[in-house]
Amino acid sequence: MSETPAVTPELAALHPGTLDCVHCGMCLSSCPTYRETGRESSSPRGRIYLMRGVAEGAIPLGDVTAEELHLCLGCRACETACPSGVAYGELLERGRAAVADAGLRNGLVGRLERFALRHVVPHRGRLRALVDLTAIAQRLGLTRFIPPARLLPRVPARSTRARLPREFAAQGERRGRVALFEGCIMAELFADVNRATARVLARNGFAVVVPPAQGCCGALQAHAGDPKTAKRLEAHNAAVFEGGDFAAIVSNSAGCGAHQRPHDARVRDVCELLDEAGLRVPTGRLPLRVCYDDPCHLLHGQGVGDAPRRLLRAIDGVELVDHADPGSCCGAAGTYNVVQPEMSRAVLARKLDALAAADPDVIVTGNPGCLMQLRAGARERGLRAEVLHPVELLDRAYGA
Amino acid sequence: MSQLHAALRAIVGPEACLTRAEELYVYEADGLTVHSARPSAVVLPADTDQVARVVRACRAHGVPFVPRGAGTGLSGGAVAADDGVIIECSRMDRVLQISGDDRLAVVQPGVVNADLSKAVAHTGLFYAPDPSSQLACTLGGNVAENSGGPHTLKYGTTTNHVLALEMVLPDGEVVRLGSRSGHAPGFDLVGAVVGGEGTLGIVTEITVRLVPVPESVETLLGIFPDVVSACRAVGAITKSGLVPAALEIVDRRTIEAVEASVYAAGLPTDAGAVLIVELDGPEAGVARQVERVREFALSHGARVEVARDEAERQRFWRARKGAFGAMGRLAPDLYVHDAVVPRAKLPEILERVCEIGDRYRLRLCNVFHAGDGNLHPNICFDRRDADELARVVAAGEEILRTCVEAGGVISGEHGIGTEKREYMPLLFGEADLDAMARLRESFDPERVCNPGKVFPSTRFCVESNPKARGYDRVPL
Numbered sequence: 038m039s040e041t042p043a044v045t046p047e048l049a050a051l052h053p054g055t056l057d058c059v060h061c062g063m064c065l066s067s068c069p070t071y072r073e074t075g076r077e078s079s080s081p082r083g084r085i086y087l088m089r090g091v092a093e094g095a096i097p098l099g100d101v102t103a104e105e106l107h108l109c110l111g112c113r114a115c116e117t118a119c120p121s122g123v124a125y126g127e128l129l130e131r132g133r134a135a136v137a138d139a140g141l142r143n144g145l146v147g148r149l150e151r152f153a154l155r156h157v158v159p160h161r162g163r164l165r166a167l168v169d170l171t172a173i174a175q176r177l178g179l180t181r182f183i184p185p186a187r188l189l190p191r192v193p194a195r196s197t198r199a200r201l202p203r204e205f206a207a208q209g210e211r212r213g214r215v216a217l218f219e220g221c222i223m224a225e226l227f228a229d230v231n232r233a234t235a236r237v238l239a240r241n242g243f244a245v246v247v248p249p250a251q252g253c254c255g256a257l258q259a260h261a262g263d264p265k266t267a268k269r270l271e272a273h274n275a276a277v278f279e280g281g282d283f284a285a286i287v288s289n290s291a292g293c294g295a296h297q298r299p300h301d302a303r304v305r306d307v308c309e310l311l312d313e314a315g316l317r318v319p320t321g322r323l324p325l326r327v328c329y330d331d332p333c334h335l336l337h338g339q340g341v342g343d344a345p346r347r348l349l350r351a352i353d354g355v356e357l358v359d360h361a362d363p364g365s366c367c368g369a370a371g372t373y374n375v376v377q378p379e380m381s382r383a384v385l386a387r388k389l390d391a392l393a394a395a396d397p398d399v400i401v402t403g404n405p406g407c408l409m410q411l412r413a414g415a416r417e418r419g420l421r422a423e424v425l426h427p428v429e430l431l432d433r434a435y436g437a
Numbered sequence: 438m439s440q441l442h443a444a445l446r447a448i449v450g451p452e453a454c455l456t457r458a459e460e461l462y463v464y465e466a467d468g469l470t471v472h473s474a475r476p477s478a479v480v481l482p483a484d485t486d487q488v489a490r491v492v493r494a495c496r497a498h499g500v501p502f503v504p505r506g507a508g509t510g511l512s513g514g515a516v517a518a519d520d521g522v523i524i525e526c527s528r529m530d531r532v533l534q535i536s537g538d539d540r541l542a543v544v545q546p547g548v549v550n551a552d553l554s555k556a557v558a559h560t561g562l563f564y565a566p567d568p569s570s571q572l573a574c575t576l577g578g579n580v581a582e583n584s585g586g587p588h589t590l591k592y593g594t595t596t597n598h599v600l601a602l603e604m605v606l607p608d609g610e611v612v613r614l615g616s617r618s619g620h621a622p623g624f625d626l627v628g629a630v631v632g633g634e635g636t637l638g639i640v641t642e643i644t645v646r647l648v649p650v651p652e653s654v655e656t657l658l659g660i661f662p663d664v665v666s667a668c669r670a671v672g673a674i675t676k677s678g679l680v681p682a683a684l685e686i687v688d689r690r691t692i693e694a695v696e697a698s699v700y701a702a703g704l705p706t707d708a709g710a711v712l713i714v715e716l717d718g719p720e721a722g723v724a725r726q727v728e729r730v731r732e733f734a735l736s737h738g739a740r741v742e743v744a745r746d747e748a749e750r751q752r753f754w755r756a757r758k759g760a761f762g763a764m765g766r767l768a769p770d771l772y773v774h775d776a777v778v779p780r781a782k783l784p785e786i787l788e789r790v791c792e793i794g795d796r797y798r799l800r801l802c803n804v805f806h807a808g809d810g811n812l813h814p815n816i817c818f819d820r821r822d823a824d825e826l827a828r829v830v831a832a833g834e835e836i837l838r839t840c841v842e843a844g845g846v847i848s849g850e851h852g853i854g855t856e857k858r859e860y861m862p863l864l865f866g867e868a869d870l871d872a873m874a875r876l877r878e879s880f881d882p883e884r885v886c887n888p889g890k891v892f893p894s895t896r897f898c899v900e901s902n903p904k905a906r907g908y909d910r911v912p913l
Contacts, residue, residue: 059765060470062509065573066549075481075527077508083463090462101459120698121765
């Protein structure tokens with residue numbers, strides 16, 4: 038380390054954001070990977086120190102920084118803890134882009150991830166074909182031989198995955214017109230949740246439009262250090278949604294919402310929108326013990342934590358019970374549970390301990406990654422709880 | 438060094454022994470970024486036995502070692518001097534025992550301060566010392582620094598809450614000090630180790646006192662036109678015989694920074710200073726005290742707001758405790774000073790502290806434990822600006838001198854560490870320092886345990902090479 042390493046303009050661009058950190062350490066205990074490893078380099082403060090060191094040329098951009106930036110879940114719990122307002126999520130994306138540029142993410146896992154996020158996920162046809170294959174594999178019982186595939190939920194029927202109608206009519210007194218953001222994974226693996234979202238919005242007096250040309254939001258690509266692909270996808274959606282006749286773009290995927298929000302002020306999480314508008318209280322009764330688990334990108338990424346809880350409490354019969362640390366990551370974190378299975382399982386184990394102790398009938402969370410992770414985890418742990426999206430429970434309450 | 442690395446790996450396992458350059462780079466500073474030094478290795482032991490074996494291995498190789506918790510300390514105490522090895526206690530994070538009957542808990546040193554109160558909440562008890570970094574800092578670090586916090590005023594500092602310790606002495610021997618009952622015959626060795634800044638050994642298990650959660654708690658904000666009138670009100674309140682749980686002052690610049698942060702609590706940004714007063718105890722008594730405090734604040738020119746509910750009370754405290762980090766919004770670095778003055782001198786000293794800040798052209802904010810005269814002038818700066826850094830250090834020294842001249846001391850709760858070692862002679866004569874050195878040597882004759890801290894470097898020029906001194910006492 039005697040030579041001063043070269044600092045490229047990309048690395049130098051990392052620098053200003055790192056200066057917001059005063060090294061106070063208030064973020065440490067909020068960080069799942071620090072709690073797991075106890076290592077400073079696996080903490081937000083440590084990762085920022087590494088990025089600053091790289092940007093200042095004090096250390097070269099090497100394996101440790103690359104490993105630690107990719108060991109980060111990107112849950113952004115540190116942002117909620119940070120008094121100094123460090124925009125950690127943004128720093129992480131830039132840092133990972135620098136790692137990719139430096140060729141430090143060219144192992145098999147990194148290449149496969151990049152390929153899938155560039156060439157499969159954003160292409161609806163290809164993604165659908167892959168999901169069709171998965172459905173067949175699930176029917177034949179083959180998925181148990183492929184560890185990452187074990188995380189996938191049972192693929193909804195093809196009719197459920199068919200394109201949504203372009204418009205859903207508002208029911209009762211009309212309260213506005215909103216666009217539904219379908220997402221990529223949501224539209225396939227959680228097509229039933231998308232349909233439930235549209236129904237619940239309509240029940241609440243919203244006319245719902247579903248622009249058919251919309252596509253993947255680019256969040257996963259940005260998180261993986263591929264800003265170019267992310268920007269391309271963002272630009273596509275910006276054109277699709279531009280100037281539309283709707284007051285809000287409603288997302289039911291916390292990860293997508295958090296990514297889109299800075300680009301479009303109209304983006305709202307479905308729970309937030311319903312809470313703001315005032316939920317039309319469902320008439321049905323669901324006598325259930327419910328644990329709400331915050332999706333990180335809803336709580337830490339968008340600052341929405343009370344709204345979903347208020348909605349759930351409004352359902353007659355629901356007893357909302359606390360469990361330890363609902364605001365900490367479940368280990369799903371986008372593609373993380375596939376590319377970092379070991380840490381993901383360790384983080385999930387803590388979450389399952391907390392949920393097992395609370396022993397709910399239903400675990401509720403509003404993000405596709407968390408739904409998959411908690412379903413797989415609950416199944417493996419033998420928890421009796423069903424894992425649902427908040428709108429699914431609302432939808433049931435309206436139908437009950 | 439590679440031989441030592443191999444020995445350490447064999448003790449803690451390869452994955453708990455960090456030796457790669459970038460892994461060590463992040464350990465070069467704790468909460469104080471002004472002083473930095475890179476360790477030669479970092480180990481993360483899992484239990485007392487591993488700590489003892491690590492200590493013996495370091496000693497055998499003549500390499501010093503330093504205990505570390507979460508690295509939130511503000512005096513450089515957890516930085517490794519002389520290519521030392523950092524013994525990072527973050528993985529020893531279990532609460533071993535909770536006894537509601539005996540009102541105590543037994544914990545490992547890596548337990549986070551705030552997590553302990555959470556873990557014992559079901560007993561109706563809590564752990565009282567509450568440093569502002571309590572969401573992250575560890576009890577091991579609290580023991581080393583004898584940490585305080587806003588509630589020190591009524592409840593005392595860490596030393597008033599530690600009943601017993603298990604520690605690894607610098608020669609690797611494991612000893613137990615104190616007793617669960619709090620009554621230990623003979624010398625108060627626990628008292629020596631608490632606040633020993635990790636120079637006397639490595640604490641591996643802590644038995645702490647728990648106290649009952651008070652029946653009633655009320656928190657008031659006195660909103661003052663300026664800091665000096667807030668200080669005068671503090672004087673009047675304490676003189677009256679009231680013992681609030683906390684008396685904290687936050688000045689205008691600090692309020693602005695906090696209100697721009699995630700810890701915003703609705704503190705009035707038009708105030709010159711806000712005095713946070715917390716009163717706790719039996720319900721009837723607290724209500725009466727609230728009225729008395731309100732009168733004192735009003736008569737000193739304040740308007741008064743009382744926290745409406747527990748949520749608002751918690752917001753006030755999060756704002757107060759997030760103040761240090763929030764100052765990061767103003768500049769890349771922050772120097773948090775720590776000094777104590779007699780309470781009666783607070784108004785005068787604060788004016789002088791602000792004058793010093795202005796004279797050195799520095800952005801200085803004050804947020805402090807007014808009830809016990811513990812000042813925290815915070816200076817915002819950028820360590821890359823050498824001229825500014827020099828002014829920060831010079832202003833800091835002048836502030837300390839001012840406080841000592843007023844009859845105060847150079848640290849209330851952050852410790853001496855590397856930060857203030859050279860200022861020890863401001864407060865202590867040769868005989869005092871000599872007495873402290875004798876105590877330290879009785880634990881660590883070879884000075885391998887956290888060397889380069891507490892004692893001024895000029896006094897112990899041999900410290901970097903302790904063996905040159907042998908074990909005999911020489912006149913200092």
